[in-house]
Amino acid sequence: MFKRRAITLFVVTLVACFASASSVSIVSAAEPSNEDAAVLKRGKLMFLQCRACHELAAGQPNKVGPNLHGMMKRPAAAVEGFVYTDVLRGAGLQWDKATLDRWIERPSALVPGTTMAFAGIANEADRRALITYLELATR
Numbered sequence: 001m002f003k004r005r006a007i008t009l010f011v012v013t014l015v016a017c018f019a020s021a022s023s024v025s026i027v028s029a030a031e032p033s034n035e036d037a038a039v040l041k042r043g044k045l046m047f048l049q050c051r052a053c054h055e056l057a058a059g060q061p062n063k064v065g066p067n068l069h070g071m072m073k074r075p076a077a078a079v080e081g082f083v084y085t086d087v088l089r090g091a092g093l094q095w096d097k098a099t100l101d102r103w104i105e106r107p108s109a110l111v112p113g114t115t116m117a118f119a120g121i122a123n124e125a126d127r128r129a130l131i132t133y134l135e136l137a138t139r
């Protein structure tokens, strides 16, 4: 009886390990799973809405909006040579997943007065996919 319970526990733990390993595999695996690939593809599609105003790769110029290369974990309004609004500079934000999610949902709600002319993405899964893509593409 005890033995069976121990085995069940072991199997459950094993499954949990696999589940959590697969959710971080975008970062670690050379070949992402189909699910990860689908999320990235969706994120890349979402980025079409940002692309007119933002570059992601190092060395690319600022456009209407600043180049977003290296932005994760960085304070907001930190790209040299880009003229930000006072409200974004004074917002005291740092770009992590949670803050970015609120920004993408509705920039003008997070930072009233920002000049980023983008209404927002209402769908949570779309935002999550975009953030997953941005994390990878801005590294």
Ligand code: HEC
Pocket: 046, 047, 049, 050, 051, 052, 053, 054, 064, 065, 066, 068, 071, 075, 076, 077, 078, 079, 083, 084, 085, 087, 088, 095, 103, 104, 113, 114, 115, 116, 117, 118
């Ligand atoms: C019409 C142009 C435009 C579009 C479209 C746009 N942005 Fe922006 N973005 C800006 C501008 C302008 C700023 C600077 C805003 C300010 O200074 O208040 C900005 C700022 C940002 C910042 C802050 C950067 C920093 O250095 O702190 C992020 C992050 C960002 N945008 C992400 C996005 C994403 C993601 C999308 C697509 C969902 C997007 N933007 C769409 C113009 C745009």
